[in-house]
Amino acid sequence: MTKGHVRLADVAKAAGVSQGTASNVFSRPEVVREEVRERVLGIARTLGYNGPDIKGRLLRAGRVNAIGVASVEPLAYFFEDPWARALMTKIAAVCDATGTGIALVSAQNQQKLAWNINSALVDGFILLCVEGGERLVELTRRRQLPFIALALGGADTSIPVIGIDNLAGAAMAARYLADLGHRRFAVLAIDHFDEHVGATGPGPAARSLKSTSRDRLLGYWQTLAEFGIERESVPVHGTRSDRSSVDTALNALFAAPQPPTAILAMSDRIALFAMQWLTERGIEVPGDVSVIGFDGVPEAATAEPGLTTIAQPFDEIARRAVSAILDDALPDAQETLDVTLVIRDSTAPPRS
Amino acid sequence: MTKGHVRLADVAKAAGVSQGTASNVFSRPEVVREEVRERVLGIARTLGYNGPDIKGRLLRAGRVNAIGVASVEPLAYFFEDPWARALMTKIAAVCDATGTGIALVSAQNQQKLAWNINSALVDGFILLCVEGGERLVELTRRRQLPFIALALGGADTSIPVIGIDNLAGAAMAARYLADLGHRRFAVLAIDHFDEHVGATGPGPAARSLKSTSRDRLLGYWQTLAEFGIERESVPVHGTRSDRSSVDTALNALFAAPQPPTAILAMSDRIALFAMQWLTERGIEVPGDVSVIGFDGVPEAATAEPGLTTIAQPFDEIARRAVSAILDDALPDAQETLDVTLVIRDSTAPPRS
DNA sequence: CGGAAGATTTGAACCGATTCAAAATTTACG
């Protein structure tokens, strides 16, 4: 057999045509005389040449036809986290329609992440900025490729961002429960803080938070205030978005003399963990306690009971993000999309 | 500012060194005299050059440091299907540890798929062969990169495959239920057939099936035979692995005069749909009907009740698959891994 | 001071294709 690799040049020589013609046979066949085309293709087959190597083409064309989705979380995050999954599903659908590939970029540590971002073969990046978003943006910027950040709050308007109206969404959630008659609330936050914020008052909380959770918290507070509920009376517990930290928070919450009748969870993931905890302890949802989530992931719909939540327009986010990269249509300003309240069975008026 | 792009050559010229030295500054800094290195780096910064472009390096090095995971399903499949997700989670973990990227390859139609496989910038492929596996293998083969097929049954031993012992797994499932005392079984298959196989007898079923479902079916049959249960008496219903086709199958099944007391589902996904259907109709699991799945996806553990199932060693599969690509350690023969029975709460003795 | 050994730097080839102006060939037509 042929040792080494067969290159286009080899085929061209063997077929007795110029490399330019050989190239055309594969990439613009209509321009080559049929007879020649057949011959070249024949020779190619004989030599075991299977069309142009993508690497050469790429170098020349400069376009990869793939977009990178990056996050500071480990790679498995894309498949494990409900929010990431919901988003990726939609992004995947859009990419599928346009014939674009998806490259997952991530790494355990910052250094590896930097390397991975620099060496990812993509035409641009979609950044999942759950945490440490600024750092991710910083790394990506260097790459000098189009990118768009998701879920990144922040003052820096030079960063193209597609976000959602966290403040309004949280307000909607709080208002819905307050309208149902609830007055004793508790918040389960996305971020983790060392002290239980509920105990230390609202000051440090607002300061130490990432913008997503800050806005959601503000939205809750703002609306509850309208109902005469003061910040200080609403315990806020940080979590790590995993089962055990949610359990810890709930243990503390329900050990108190006046446990909440309504739980404002900053994500569906946390809300679902909370529902599990409650159900396992015989606390009825929504009978004893109402739970409302945030995000609108598919799992919220199939949970038992169905989780009332604030739904993000994943479709729209995905569509805009992909088009921002592919059509180089980066938004001028930071785009903020609206969220909607989806009412299911995890919320009801408090037991009187 | 600099118009166009800054190339390594530009930096070299501006710094008054050869391109070779400039290259070394970035890729093998220890070989360049410190003074020169500093100067070149300084110039680079001034010019806005952020290190070697990956495309050039790639062309030369030939290695991408990414593996492709391909499937004939749409791209969203990777994030939506529980089995794919479970596998991807593990693959992602392994890749994370080795600093390898993941590129998702897939397409709506065969033609696009071929194109996508050919143009994916990867060092090798892991093939998720749920359906149409042979075609996928065929396409990938042309690419002349290392690849390994998962879940591909078949006689062709020239294809490197990591599989599981479907026959033994199915046998284990059937035996467990039969030992519990069940005698009236029904099978929910992964494949879809036009006619309900149960009605037409076992012949066509075995013939028309993909190897995975064929082996599982054979495993069921084989073991049930030991308990004196004949093939003909076990209805086998095809599904499309979606809610509605499972519903259809169950409707037919439970409309019969003697509905089954035990359901052998060929995947957890199907089993979970079945449990939902049963629960919604007030049929108790495992009180009235026992359900056993196959695969061992995470969702099986958190379902209510927990789903008894045959667990695949996802960890091991992922580890071997990735290493097969990265270390070019393609298995000589087809590897078959063992599965294990995981007993949860969806199975119990039949109501006497 | 001469020369060997070691440390740096150079320059050109190479990776595998695409592209395009110019040359060669074919076709069309008076």
Next chain:
DNA sequence: CGTAAATTTTGAATCGGTTCAAATCTTCCG
């Protein structure tokens, strides 16, 4: 048949780096 127009083919440049043998520069030592 001659020539203009249209169609094909050619050849060399280019994409943006890496690599390595050879050339040059430093050190070190007798």
